Amino acid sequence: MATFYEFGLDHLVARALSDMGFEEATPIQEETIPTVLQGKDLIGQAQTGTGKTAAFGIPLVERVSDEPDLIQAVVLTPTRELAVQVAEELNKIGQYKKVTALPIYGGQDIQRQIRALKKHPQIIVATPGRFMDHMNRRTIRLHGVEMVVLDEADEMLNMGFVDDIKAILKEMPEERQTLLFSATMPRPIQEIARNFMKDPVTISIKAKELTVPNIQQHFMEVPEKQKFDVLCRLLDIHSPELAIIFGRTKRRVDELSEALNKRGYGAEGIHGDLNQAKRDSVLRKFKEGTIEVLVATDVAARGLDISGVTHVYNFDIPQDSESYVHRIGRTGRAGKTGLAITLVTPREIDHLRYIEKATNRRMERKPVPTMAEAIEGQQRLTVDRLMETAGSDTLNLYRSLAEQLLEETDSVTLVAAALKLLTKEPDTTPVRLTEESPLRVGKKKMMDFPRGRGPRSGAKRSGPGGGGGYARAGHSKGRAPQNNRNRRDRDRDRDRDRGNF
Numbered sequence: 001m002a003t004f005y006e007f008g009l010d011h012l013v014a015r016a017l018s019d020m021g022f023e024e025a026t027p028i029q030e031e032t033i034p035t036v037l038q039g040k041d042l043i044g045q046a047q048t049g050t051g052k053t054a055a056f057g058i059p060l061v062e063r064v065s066d067e068p069d070l071i072q073a074v075v076l077t078p079t080r081e082l083a084v085q086v087a088e089e090l091n092k093i094g095q096y097k098k099v100t101a102l103p104i105y106g107g108q109d110i111q112r113q114i115r116a117l118k119k120h121p122q123i124i125v126a127t128p129g130r131f132m133d134h135m136n137r138r139t140i141r142l143h144g145v146e147m148v149v150l151d152e153a154d155e156m157l158n159m160g161f162v163d164d165i166k167a168i169l170k171e172m173p174e175e176r177q178t179l180l181f182s183a184t185m186p187r188p189i190q191e192i193a194r195n196f197m198k199d200p201v202t203i204s205i206k207a208k209e210l211t212v213p214n215i216q217q218h219f220m221e222v223p224e225k226q227k228f229d230v231l232c233r234l235l236d237i238h239s240p241e242l243a244i245i246f247g248r249t250k251r252r253v254d255e256l257s258e259a260l261n262k263r264g265y266g267a268e269g270i271h272g273d274l275n276q277a278k279r280d281s282v283l284r285k286f287k288e289g290t291i292e293v294l295v296a297t298d299v300a301a302r303g304l305d306i307s308g309v310t311h312v313y314n315f316d317i318p319q320d321s322e323s324y325v326h327r328i329g330r331t332g333r334a335g336k337t338g339l340a341i342t343l344v345t346p347r348e349i350d351h352l353r354y355i356e357k358a359t360n361r362r363m364e365r366k367p368v369p370t371m372a373e374a375i376e377g378q379q380r381l382t383v384d385r386l387m388e389t390a391g392s393d394t395l396n397l398y399r400s401l402a403e404q405l406l407e408e409t410d411s412v413t414l415v416a417a418a419l420k421l422l423t424k425e426p427d428t429t430p431v432r433l434t435e436e437s438p439l440r441v442g443k444k445k446m447m448d449f450p451r452g453r454g455p456r457s458g459a460k461r462s463g464p465g466g467g468g469g470y471a472r473a474g475h476s477k478g479r480a481p482q483n484n485r486n487r488r489d490r491d492r493d494r495d496r497d498r499g500n501f
């Protein structure tokens with residue numbers, strides 16, 4: 001492995017990396033940084049959580065000048081939360097070189113963004129919709145742009161997004177460097193990409209499997225009606241530090257998080273129909289550990305780097321293999337281990353096999369946990385907590401009371417009572433979940449078309465705005481521009497949270 005000194009980086013950049021705790025380059029960084037520094041176009045593919053952000057972020061910061069006048073690089077990301085996260089990482093890398101990155105995304109006050117743009121950040125990290133708004137308002141000047149990065153490129157080049165990306169790239173200077181990164185890069189997407197790149201070098205970190213080996217992958221076959229009880233048992237057994245549960249649709253996410261709360265789990269949902277303030281607060285609480293369970297649509301599947309996510313549950317099997325790879329990649333990052341469990345209904349087994357084939361990795365079938373195992377899991381947790389407290393020196397206030405109680409009742413009964421009080425016993429409060437129909441996607445279609453290019457794209461485009469797409473919907477005359485923008489942003493997310501209208 002290479003140390004960062006071998007790339008001949010500016011010492012201000014090297015110092016920032018050392019502050020960040022980066023000692024050696026990861027394989028994708030080692031292979032891409034020299035090529036990007038040479039100014040070449042590049043398609044970079046490497047597994048989730050292996051440092052693709054810094055793979056483009058380091059050369060970006062290295063190559064922009066500290067001239068404060070011009071926007072010199074633009075990074076596009078499919079979601080708002082990812083834009084914020086990537087900008088944070090770039091700002092860390094650029095902290096000593098005085099390179100700043102500004103996140104620009106929908107759902108945030110546009111005037112505030114315009115004011116921030118006046119401070120002349122060298123790098124903009126944006127979601128495509130809001131970026132187009134600024135482009136059209138001429139509040140972003142692009143003539144100084146030398147580098148463009150599409151993070152999660154395959155997601156952004158899916159049909160429905162590709163027009164926006166093309167429109168944005170058309171406004172950029174011809175003489176620019178274009179970089180594409182993702183953990184998944186289906187071949188048809190690469191072909192689309194080549195249309196607006198110049199002799200791109202493809203760097204793909206060779207791995208037998210699309211997913212990292214440090215994520216254990218399990219599945220359980222469960223009838224639809226029992227999925228929720230099984231999920232609760234799994235949470236009781238695993239007591240995850242932080243867990244993400246993915247559901248298929250926004251309604252599903254709302255219902256699941258409500259149901260989990262009814263049963264005493266600290267869960268909140270995130271999806272594209274929530275306002276940005278709510279999305280931000282949910283994610284913040286999850287990162288802080290105030291809530292342990294994040295229930296999400298695929299809006300949270302890509303790129304998010306939250307340390308401490310030990311478990312990913314696919315409450316609903318994902319629609320395609322790319323979604324699977326990215327969802328489970330929210331755990332097992334930067335060399336840590338993680339567990340991903342997919343619940344699959346009997347009629348969806350074929351779909352699971354297709355995902356296994358596409359990722360070249362088998363999921364291990366596990367038996368459905370029993371109620372007794374769930375109780376045992378919670379009891380173990382209680383015992384751990386009890387023993388930890390017993391080992392602390394904070395018990396003086398309780399000792400005489402304990403002695404008094406032991407005179408009246410035998411010790412086993414007393415400890416058993418304490419254990420019972422402290423243990424969260426399985427809760428069977430009835431909950432309401434609307435049933436989802438099984439997912440049975442034609443295998444051939446899935447293999448032959450990138451997402452959105454197959455027959456499904458018809459359904460995707462049939463929302464408000466019809467075949468015109470949301471890109472244009474926002475610019476029709478006669479409506480308050482602000483409302484249109486909001487609607488467009490929402491539609492964009494709706495598009496991503498596939499199948500829920």
Ligand SMILES: Nc1ncnc2c1ncn2[C@@H]1O[C@H](COP(=O)(O)OP(=O)(O)OP(=O)(O)O)[C@@H](O)[C@H]1O
Pocket residue numbers: 021022023024025026029046047048049050051052053054182183302303304305329330333334
């Ligand atoms: N060289 C390095 N040394 C140590 N940690 C690193 C290094 N490079 C990146 N990391 C850390 O690894 C984690 C994952 O990085 P990153 O989010 O860039 O992964 P990714 O490849 O973009 O994943 P995804 O495909 O999910 O977007 C981050 O917390 C990042 O700070």
Ligand SMILES: [Mg+2]
Pocket residue numbers: 052053151303
């Ligand atoms: Mg990433």
